Amino acid sequence: MLLKTAVAGEALGPGLHREDETRVYASGSRPHICFVAPTAWPLFSGDREIPVIGGAELQQSFLAPALVRRGYKVSMITLDYGQEDRTVVKGVTVHKLYKPDEGIPVVRFVYPRLTTTWRVLKEVDADVYYQRTAASLTGVMAAFCKRHGKRSIYNGASDVDFLPGRQDIMLGRDRMIFEYGLRNVDRVFVQNLRQQEWLAQNYGRADGVLVPNCYHPPEAAKSDPNGYVLWVATVRAQKRPELLLEMARRLPQRRFVMVGGYDIGWNGEDYERRIREMAKALPNVEYKGFLPYTDADRVFSGARVLLNTSMYEGFPNTFLQAWARGVPTVAFVDIRSRDPEGNPVYDIAADLDQATGMVERLMGDDAYWSQASTRVAAQYRAHHSLDAVVDLFERHVGELVAR
Numbered sequence: 001m002l003l004k005t006a007v008a009g010e011a012l013g014p015g016l017h018r019e020d021e022t023r024v025y026a027s028g029s030r031p032h033i034c035f036v037a038p039t040a041w042p043l044f045s046g047d048r049e050i051p052v053i054g055g056a057e058l059q060q061s062f063l064a065p066a067l068v069r070r071g072y073k074v075s076m077i078t079l080d081y082g083q084e085d086r087t088v089v090k091g092v093t094v095h096k097l098y099k100p101d102e103g104i105p106v107v108r109f110v111y112p113r114l115t116t117t118w119r120v121l122k123e124v125d126a127d128v129y130y131q132r133t134a135a136s137l138t139g140v141m142a143a144f145c146k147r148h149g150k151r152s153i154y155n156g157a158s159d160v161d162f163l164p165g166r167q168d169i170m171l172g173r174d175r176m177i178f179e180y181g182l183r184n185v186d187r188v189f190v191q192n193l194r195q196q197e198w199l200a201q202n203y204g205r206a207d208g209v210l211v212p213n214c215y216h217p218p219e220a221a222k223s224d225p226n227g228y229v230l231w232v233a234t235v236r237a238q239k240r241p242e243l244l245l246e247m248a249r250r251l252p253q254r255r256f257v258m259v260g261g262y263d264i265g266w267n268g269e270d271y272e273r274r275i276r277e278m279a280k281a282l283p284n285v286e287y288k289g290f291l292p293y294t295d296a297d298r299v300f301s302g303a304r305v306l307l308n309t310s311m312y313e314g315f316p317n318t319f320l321q322a323w324a325r326g327v328p329t330v331a332f333v334d335i336r337s338r339d340p341e342g343n344p345v346y347d348i349a350a351d352l353d354q355a356t357g358m359v360e361r362l363m364g365d366d367a368y369w370s371q372a373s374t375r376v377a378a379q380y381r382a383h384h385s386l387d388a389v390v391d392l393f394e395r396h397v398g399e400l401v402a403r
Helices: 041-045 055-069 107-124 136-148 172-184 193-203 241-250 268-280 293-302 317-323 352-364 366-383 386-402
Strands: 002-004 011-013 016-018 033-036 074-078 087-089 092-096 128-132 151-155 187-190 228-232 256-259 285-289 303-308 329-331
Touching: 033 055, 033 107, 041 055, 041 074, 041 087, 041 092, 055 074, 055 092, 055 128, 055 317, 055 386, 074 107, 092 107, 107 136, 128 136, 128 386, 136 151, 136 172, 151 172, 151 386, 172 193, 187 193, 187 386, 228 241, 228 293, 228 317, 241 256, 241 268, 241 352, 256 293, 268 285, 293 303, 293 317, 303 317, 303 352, 317 329, 317 366, 329 352, 352 366
Parallel strands: 033 074, 033 128, 074 092, 128 151, 151 187, 228 256, 228 303, 256 285, 303 329
Antiparallel strands: 011 016, 016 087, 087 092
């Protein structure tokens, strides 16, 4: 149990302060958990100026403070975005690494990135280290934990994390280090049953644990039966925003809203600029671009239907933002969410023609929309509430530490 929090130092804003003294825990307390989340700072701290939002960052921003509320000591390791080191946000002590672009290309893989990461992992001195999203960092964390007798968890963020050679990793070197990590972490959390199967088939690990994504909606969250077709994602090729634009051309009587910023790297700015120009040429498409998380989350309350055009996913947080409000979904990927009778929770399209028909039916048939709305809302409540997922997280962490 947490006995005391000693705080000194200057205030840095609501919910933030500089940690100048150590938290004091009773003997035999719950384990110290560290979220290794390099790009989580902008979303977690509520910074509205840094255009970085991702599904992995959002999940960790829900889980970390929820564990604090349950009496855990929780740390987070992020990049240096200019924040004070060991700033405390929502009870979580945030340690910083290097700046996003710091160092000389090629050399910076070792210094400052590898050397700083190893040093900060050691300084945190947690019992369990948790990392999400395929990267060389997975291997570094796994090696550190093996060397220092710590426990490690990798949480898949996309189906392709478990498909050799298809991970969203630029360099072959980094992919090899990631795969070392995937094989050597103590526990792997997966988002859906397909990931569990691929982990076993491709990496020989039959011990993948299904831990669903979670979401905690604001009090005013709702759907709008008179609303628009909503698309929310990072604007990059794998998300296929062109399909949304073509659907908007086919359904000029329907209103479409697009939310998303460019992908850092992979020529992301040029790609996003082309999509933005194409969207602005369509009178029934509103292109909002990047929005801070709270603003983007609010846009869901004006939607009647959510459209997902991705080639692949893990478990999109946008589904939960929609389902918690009773907003039905049309997508091209099957994440294997099923109702109690074994039927898909949302409409799954094989091609653009089918997807267009599904969206039009949801937009024009009120009875069908109402049934779909009830179905997705029930799925959210049964499997994806914050409390239900944190219960699972606690149980598996407890088993890992006891082992």
